[in-house]
Amino acid sequence: MNKSYSNRKYIIISIFIIVGVIFLVRLFLLQVLDNEYKLSAQNNVLRYVTQYPARGLIYDRNGELLVYNEAAYDLLVIPKQVKNIDTAELCKLLKINKDQFITRLEKARKHSYYKPSVFLKQISREDYGYLQEKLYKYSGFYVQARTLRKYPIPFAAHILGYVGEVDKKDLENEKYYRQGDYIGKNGIEKYYENKLRGKKGLKIKVVDVFNREKGSFKNGKYDTTAIAGNDIYISINTELQLYGEKLMQNKKGSIVAIEPSSGEILALVSSPAYDPNLLIGRIRTENFKKLSSDTLEPLFNRATMAQYPPGSTFKIVNALIGLQEEVLFPYTKYGCQGVVSYPIVCSHDHYSPLDLLHAIEQSCNPYFWKVFKSIFEQPKFATTQEGYNNWREYVSSFGTGKKFDNDLINQRSGNLPPDSYFNKYYGEKGWKAITVRSLSIGQGEIEFTPLQLANLASIIANRGYYFTPHIIKAIRNINYDKKKYKEKIFTDIDPKYFDIVIEGMYQVYEGEHGTTRWYKINDLQICGKTGTAENPHGDNHSVFMAFAPKDNPKIAVAVVVENSGFGSTWAAPIATLMIEKYLNGTVKPNWFEEKMLNTNLLSKN
Amino acid sequence: MRGQKNIFHNIDWITVFLYLTLVFLGWINIYAAVYDESYKSIFDISQRYGKQLIWIAAAIILALIILIIDAKFFSTFAYPIYVISILSLLAVLLLGTRIAGSKSWFQIGAFGIQPAEFAKFATNLAIAKYLTTLNIDLKKLKTIIKSLLIIGVPAILILLQHDMGSALVYSSFILVLYREGLSGSILILGVMIVVLFILTLILGKFIFIGILAGIAFLMFFFIKRNRKNIYSIIGILVLTIAFVFSVDYGFENVLKPHQKKRIEVLLGKEADLKGAGYNVNQSKIAIGSGGFSGKGFLKGTQTKYNFVPEQSTDFIFCTVGEEWGFVGSFVVIFLFIALLIRLIKLAERQRSAFSRIYGYGVASILFFHIVVNIGMTIGLTPVIGIPLPFFSYGGSSLWAFTILLFIFLKQDANRLEVL
Structure with missing residues (x-):
């Protein structure tokens, strides 16, 4: 029966064979030709766990700990693996609400479905304790230990800087960083990032579908440890x-103190300041916003970024240039008509005429105008420009008008305008010494940062040279090359001319008419110079620079107190106290310390 | 019983060998799939490989029992067995335990019995019996309808248990009907229907209808424009369009969302790697990562660490692919195809039409399972949960396939006794 159909067996057998061949071809493609699946398989079972190194600690020059690390925990998520979890309970443990949970998960999904993203950052140790016990229930979630910076002494925020998460630019600039990594954002943390950060390590672990660890990949053959x-x-x-x-x-203002013999910065105060602990962890963003909208600009590093006319402190520079140019001699005397002097009045009441020593001691304005004029209008100069540029060259050798090549992030260069500036303003033939006479007493266009002013004090202390001011002392375990900070940078002034101006600065404290004689502290031998920087926007800035002791100086200081009046009222006593503190270790009771500590000059504004 | 001295008399050892080899390979892969270092004993019955050993032993006993039973028993009682099977399908609908969305299990203590598995050989017996009655002609509509009824009733009952995979298995009988005289054009029509179905879903009904109309329009220029041709073109076009619409309607309204998803994923319309596409993707990763020679026994990371779901049952082929590579896959497919061809050969040598038809039924059912099961692990067929014969973990399916196969081997052993 139906024998006529028996040939159909061939069709049926053919179907079997064809299907078998199709399957084998497909398998050959999948298994032999296509490598993508081998990679996917690795991604499935291998979990790359970054080993974060401990960030380097920061100590002061005497080995006191300033910055350390504290444990915190980041919760990571691999969206693909999130399955059947008790969202409500997890939200409760993490102290977030359900909407936040959903948006965070969505964000992670967008980043990658298979790779871990940070779900919640910086969970405190305490919260982590609760979470850890139940973590096994939440497939797809893991915890990664991280560290936060901690500052045992809430100070020096502008120097230390802060650490924050890498941004887009950081990620583009350096391949080392991954989303969510931390990087020094300012100050020391930023400048020495490469030294402080160490080196990340990698552990490759084998996991099952529930993300349970099943051991290390090839016995850790490819693992690297964090350094x-x-x-x-x-x-x-x-x-x-x-x-x-x-x-x-x-x-408002700043103090910069430098060790003249090394260029090491002993103190760098910018006020108002802030507690560096405000800029760590999860609270950073919020606090940063608050601080940046504060009208007193606490984030602004006045010590390196604010520029002020140096006022009378600059007379020292003009004196030195005059001596070097041999248009001024210690015995040179100029008369002063006090408040009716022309073209610059003198604000100090003194006898006349004065020699150089006493002109410095009493900060006579007309004296230094005449010095400036004599430097400027020498017969050897054919044009005003020549005279100006000769003078400018000298000033420039004191480190003004340019940034220091050092480890302080965010500096400004001060201001020392080129002749073209005045040419443009007055016309090439339209200006002479008298046009720019304010420069003779450190007013007008010339501007210093407090750091540059302290460096000026350091130059005078060293009798003619300086070491680039810097903040690094040493780096543990490596022989850090401080070569560029060990190089003496000389001014264009012969060292022999310094003695007379130093003597003048000494008289500022010691002299019968010295502008800061009230603050004289026995045995300290402080040399200083007051300045009162005219400020077109408000009250004068009180400026002072000093160094001590006179011979073999140990410290050079510059102080600027904004909008507070005469240099001798605020900046000078503060500098004096700083010097005493540094040289003697303590400040003996005196009549002005209390006043300096307790006066609130901000409420006045 | 006519002088039967030995129950192994005349038995086809090649088939028995293929059967035992496949069962053994299956067990090895189940062992690898669920291998856990803390349970080392292969006899540990808390583990699936331990249980499977029991199932295998029971299956062999079942096979022996079948070989003992008189060969005529099955042809004589084909209809009663079929009826019992239908009744058990009805009973499980009412009394069964719901497992993974399908109400298709009888739970007896720790063991589950799945009547749908056993309905396959019962239906096979019934169809063989029916097609051997006198004056049967598969060119007649009445015969075709009756055959389809015998096949369709259990299929529908299984569909009611929400076990679409097992229900679809019954479509494999079309090969049997084809061998027994069903017009080849119906087979082609079947293929056409599948193609139309797929194209409708891939292209969308309107675009597809547009293309069809375009083809019909072009045909006007290339054929003889007599009345007959024009009518048949228009007729075919109308029928096809009607079919396209009904596919679209059926797809949108009859299929469950997860079934729709699976088909869409297969057709590449949706790359849903987390949901419906997850299984297939992981399965392809496991198999693909095996490479040419595999990662080695118990070294498969994807299956060992449970990335592949259902890896000891429906996705058992992943373990083969991952641990034994292309070589292993080749061997397994080769063994299966060899078994199928051997079965056809045996079927064709039967004197009794009943045995032949039954033999074709065995081959067709196995073929369908192999195609769909392996096809789904390598992304060629939709994810339909049916086991890989002899390989997949599970007592019901192993026993059902054993019974299915050994009834035929018994018929074959007895072939010379048929007058």
Whole structure:
């Protein structure tokens, strides 16, 4: 029966064979030719766990700990693996609401479906304790230990800077970083990022579908360990810095103290300041917003970024240039008509005429105008420009008008205009010494940052040279090359001319008419010079620079107190206290310390 | 019983060998799929490989029992067995335990019995019986309808249990009917219907209808424009369009969302790697990562760490692919195709039409399972949960396939006794 159909068996067998061949071809493509699946398989089972190194610690010059790390935990998520979890309970543990949960998960999904993204950052140790016990229930979630910076002494925020998460630019600039990594954002943390960060390690773990660890990949053959960052010693003297910040409380301005013999910065105070602990962890964004909208600009590093006319402190520079140009001699006397002097009045009441020593001691304006004029209008100069540029060259050799090549982030260069500036303003033939006469007493176009002013004090202390001011002292475990900070940079002034101006600065404290004789502290031998920087926007800035002791100086200081009046009223006593603190370790009771510490100059505005 | 001395008398050892080999390979892969270092004993019955050993032993006993039973028993009682099977399908609908969305299990203690598995050989017996009655002609509509009824009733009952995979298995009988005289054009029509179905879903009904109309329009220029041709073109076009609409309607309204998803994923309309596409994707990763020679026994990371779901049952082929590579896959497919061809050969040597038809039924059912099961693991067919014969973990399916196969082997052993 139906024998006629028996040939159909061939069709049926053919169907079997064809299907078999199709399957084998497909399998050959999948298994032999296509490598993509092998990669996917690795991605499935291999979990790459970054090992974060401990960031290097930061110490002061005496080994006092300034910055350390504290444990915090980041919760990571691999969206693909999130399945059947009790969202409500997890939200409760994490202290977030359901909407946040959903948006965070969505964000992670957008980043990658298969790779971990940070779900919640910086979970405290305490919250982590609760979470850890139940983590096994939440497939797709893991915890990664991270560290936060901690500042045991809430000070020196502008120097230390802060650490934050990498942004787009950082990610583009350097391949080392991954989304969510931390990077130094400012100050020391930023400048020495490469030293502090260490080197990340990688552990490759094998996991099952529930993300349970099943051991390490090939017995850790491809694992690398994290290498901790280098510890850094900075040149700051903690006690001095703290004292400086205390003195500047409720004042706007800054103090910079330098060790002249090395260029190491002993203190760098910018006021108002902020507690560096405000800019760590989850609270950073919020606090940063608050701080940046504060009208007193606490984030602004006045010590390196604010520019002020140096006022009378600059007379020292003009004196030195005059001596070098041999248009001024210690015995040169110029008369002064006090408040009716022309073209610059003198604000100090003194006898006349004065020689150089006493002109410095009493800060006579007409004297230094005449010095400036004599430098400027020498017969050897055919044009005003030549005279100006000769003078400018000298000033420039004091480190003004340019940024220091050092480890302070965010500096400004001050201002020392080129002749073209005046040409443009007055016309090439339209100006002479008298046109720019304010420069003779440190007013007008010339501007210094407090750091440059301190460096000026340092130059005078060193009798003609300086080391580039810097904040690094040493780096642990590596022989850090401080070569560029060990190079003496000389001014164009012969060292022999310094003695007379130093003597003048000494008389500022010691002299019968010295502008700061009230603050004289026995045995300290401070040399200083007051300045009162005219400020077109408000009250004069009180400016002072000093160094001590006179011979073999140990410290050079510059102080600016904004909108507070005469240099001798605020900046000078503050500088004096700083010097005493540094040289003697303590400040003996005196009549002005209390006043400096307790006066609130901010409420006046 | 006519002088039967030995129950193995005349048995086809090639088939028995293929059967045992496949069962053994299946067990090895189940062992690998659920391998856990803390349960080392292969006899540990808390583990699936331990249980499967029991199922295998029971299956062999079942096979022996079938070989003992008189060959005529099955042809004589074909209809009663069929009726019992239908009744058990009805009973499970009412009394069964719901497992994974399908109400298709009888739970007896720790063991589950799935009547749908056993309905396959019962239906096969019934169809063989029916097609051997006198004056049967598969060119007649009445015969075709009756045959389809015998096949369709259990299929529909299984569909009611929400077990679409097992229900679809019954479509494999079309091969049997084809062998027994069903017009080849119906087979082609079947293929056409599948093609139309797929194209409708891939292209969308309107675009597809547009293309069809375009083809019909072009045909006017290339054929003889007599009345007959024009009518048949228009007729075919109208029928096709009607079919396209009904496919679209059926797809949108009859299929469950997850079934729709699976088909869409297969057709590449949706790359849903987290949901419906997850299984297939993981399965392809496991198989693809095996490479040419595989990662080695118990070394498969994808299956060992449970990335592939249902890896000891429906996705058992992943373990083969991952641990034994292309070589292993080749061997397994080769064994299956060899078994199928052997079955056809045996069927064709039967004197009794009943045995032949039954033999074709066995081959067709196995073929369907192999195609759909392996096809789904390598992304060629939709994810339909049916086991890989002899391989997949599970007592019901192993026993059902064993019974199915050994009834035929018994018929074959007895072939010379048929007058």
